[in-house]
Amino acid sequence: MHPAPSLILFTVLSGLGFGLLVWLGFGLRAPTGLGAIILFGLGYGLAGAGLIAAAFHLGHPERALLAFTQWRSSWLSREAVLALAALAMMAPHAASSAFWATPLPVFGWLGAVLALATILATAMIYAQIRAVPRWHHWSTLPVFLLAALAGGAALAAQTTLALWLMAALAVAMVVHWVAGDRQFAAAGSTAGTATGLGGLGRVRLLEPPHSGRNYLLREMVHEVGRKHAQKLRLIALGAGAALPALVLALSGGYLAVARALLAHLGGMLAQRWLFFAEAEHVVGLYYGKR
Amino acid sequence: MTSLPPPSARKLGLVIDLDTCVGCHACVISCKGWNTENYGAPLSDMDAYGASPEGTFLNRVHTFEVARDTAPPMVVHFPKSCLHCDNAPCVTVCPTGASYKRAEDGIVLVNESACIGCGLCAWACPYGAREMDSAAKVMKKCTLCVDRIYNDNLPEEDRTPACVRTCPAGARHFGDLGDPDSDVSQLVAARGGFDLMPEQGTAPVNKYLPPRGRDTLEIPDLASLCAPAPQAAAPSAQPTGLLGWLDRALERL
Secondary structure, X not given: OOOOHHHHHHHHHHHHHHHHHHHHHOOOOOOOXXXXXXXXXXHHHHHHHHHHHHHOOOOOHHHHHHHHOOOOOOHHHHHHHHHHXXXXXXXXXXXXXXXXXXXXXXXXXXXXXXXXXXXXXXXXXXXXXXXXXXXXXXXXXXXXXXXXXXXXXXXXXXXXXXXXXXHHHHHHHHHHHHHHHHHHHHHOOOHHHHHOOOOOOXXXXXXXXXXXXXXXXXXXXXXXXXHHHHHHHHXXXXXXXXXXXXXXXXXOHHHHHHHHHHHHHHHHHHHHHHHXXXXXXXXHHHHOOO | OOOOOOOOOOOEEEEEEOOOOOOOOHHHHHHHHHHHHOOOOOOOEEOOOXXXXXXXXXXXXXXXXXXXOOOOOEEEEXXXXXXXXXOOHHHHOOOOOOEEEOOOOOOEEEOHHHOOOOOHHHHHOOXXXXXXXXXXXXXXXXXXXXXXHOOOOOOHHHOOOHHHHHOOOOOEEEEEOOOOOOHHHHHHHHHOOEOOOHHHOOOOOOEEEXXXXXXXXXXXXXXXXXXXXXXXXXXOOOOOHHHHHHHHHHHHO
């Protein structure tokens, strides 16, 4: 799949923002006054920036409000509804913490649960797509969830929690890669099933339907990014989870948190790039490509 | 609403005969013609007279080679358009309700004025049946020529999809696949029609008819006699911009 920068930024930033809001909502950190303005501001800012980045991906952003209507069937619509609900539900808790030094735990808890659901809905947008076998696996969900929660815990400067979540994230990423590498074969789609001619012999593309590119090839057949898959996996694992965990284990304080966060953000961008670039869509079978 | 309707009794669709298709691409052209001049946003071409032209098509013809062990390799022309699946994954993923399957005849359509151009339905389709138009920024797909098949202004013989009407080889058939007595259903039963990628669970309405058995020879697979096959060096498109920088930076690691 094409690793669109808008989608990579959206999933990483909004994940981080909602992850932070989860911990602030559950009251793991209960800042008041300026601290609350900064932390809640970060949470709302990141979540909002992610949603705006996602809007850039749309052909007709002016019709984006329609995306709130199909929550009964569509995970993308559910994500939009949940995101807005989480931000709205958390607002009284955030405002009351910031301006009256009085957290409102009921709004906080409900908001946190909605923020968790938002992160899972984002993951389900990808995990539901059967035509991309690497994504269509339960291991996609823990990667999105733990990335958001680990980053959020680091942003909230909860070092011990962040440390353990980073370790869990490392495991989740490895599981997702190992399982993902087997998914295409497990799905059973080949040039033979795609054409229905597999029973007659070995099928290969003789001539593509056209000599140029098309939307399908640009969007769903992306071979360049996979060239460095192993290196990028090491970068994602090292910078995204192992290094932040190590930094948080060895030292405390805001400087350590800042270093861990920087490494984590870089690593997660690499991970998300790979998440798209490595994912092969079965439509490639019609083009003799994967 | 993007929930799928209960399976309709009437299932309009195509039956494509891979034995008869000669790969002339006339269906591709007539489809583009009709669907550019009629319902919905036109199917645009980009850089039409430049170095890398590309455009939106609802129907494309691929050509495959089938290497067989006891017979010469077979060339099969393979037209592909929307299969109007009973269990259409492109419909349920749509966040706006633009993508829908008609309860009365099973045709899968896009309401272009509600499409936000997110592209998720094209990702969900295993067959590559949906293409985002680069000019209109909305999703385009085969309409089964819904503006022809019910069009009383056209002569009776023209009330079939443009691709079926134009096919000079008679390789494309249109009809009700929900009715076991219809001509198309009889044809599918007689010729052993099959689904594309049944493992994807989409339950396509359109069926394909296999090539009939042809000449067999007492010689081994011809392709294997040519081994080692010359491997054309893949044209390594050098990426530019951000991608190029990433590529070079990672190469140096």
